[in-house]
Amino acid sequence: MAAGDTEPRRTPADIEAEINREQRRLAETIDELVVQAKPANIARRQINRVKEKGGRLVDEARALVIGGGAVRVESHLVEPREGSILLKGDDEVVTTYQSRGRLPPEAMILAVGVGAVIAVGVVALIVRRRRA
Known part of the structure; x- marks a missing residue:
């Protein structure tokens, strides 16, 4: 160790092990991205989103027509967890509903x-x- 060094020197084996860990981590991340980017998975997410939005619209229309149920008051996006991987359009929306009278x-x-x-x-x- 030199006079100014406070950390022990890393051996070539330590460096190689760290490189291997990072390569495995990057490979896992790439695998996750490949799965999310498959056209079938993208289509499935979009279909589910349309079904969810359509269901909400039907519920709101029903509430307006029959006077029962709930009406959407407000919606907002939820920030993703730190380190998560989101593709465009994968935002999570939280909606608040309020019950209506007749x-x-x-x-x-x-x-x-x-x-x-x-x-x-x-x-x-x-x-x-x-x-x-």
């Missing part, structure tokens, strides 16, 4: 009226296209 009768009548107008319009459009 809608007033006027809102129900309006919703039924709008639905009836839309249904009549669709039927008229179909009949018109068949005649043409």
Whole structure:
């Protein structure tokens, strides 16, 4: 040891062992990235995301129409854990819901009226296209 050195010198075997550990760690990280980047896995994540968002929209629509259930109040992104690997679009969203009371009768009548107008319009459009 030199006069200014306070740490013991590393042997070539120690350095080689450290290099091997780092190579294994990097290989595991690359394997994880390969699995996450497979088109089938990306598609599966996107399908699950669409199902989740669609389910939320259906729940919110149902809550607006029948007056029960819950309505989304607020959503925010959750920061990933330190050292985690996220691909674009893999953000985690936390949503807060609030239960609703029943809608007033006027809102129900309006919703039924709008639905009836839309249904009549669709039927008229179909009949018109068949005649043409």
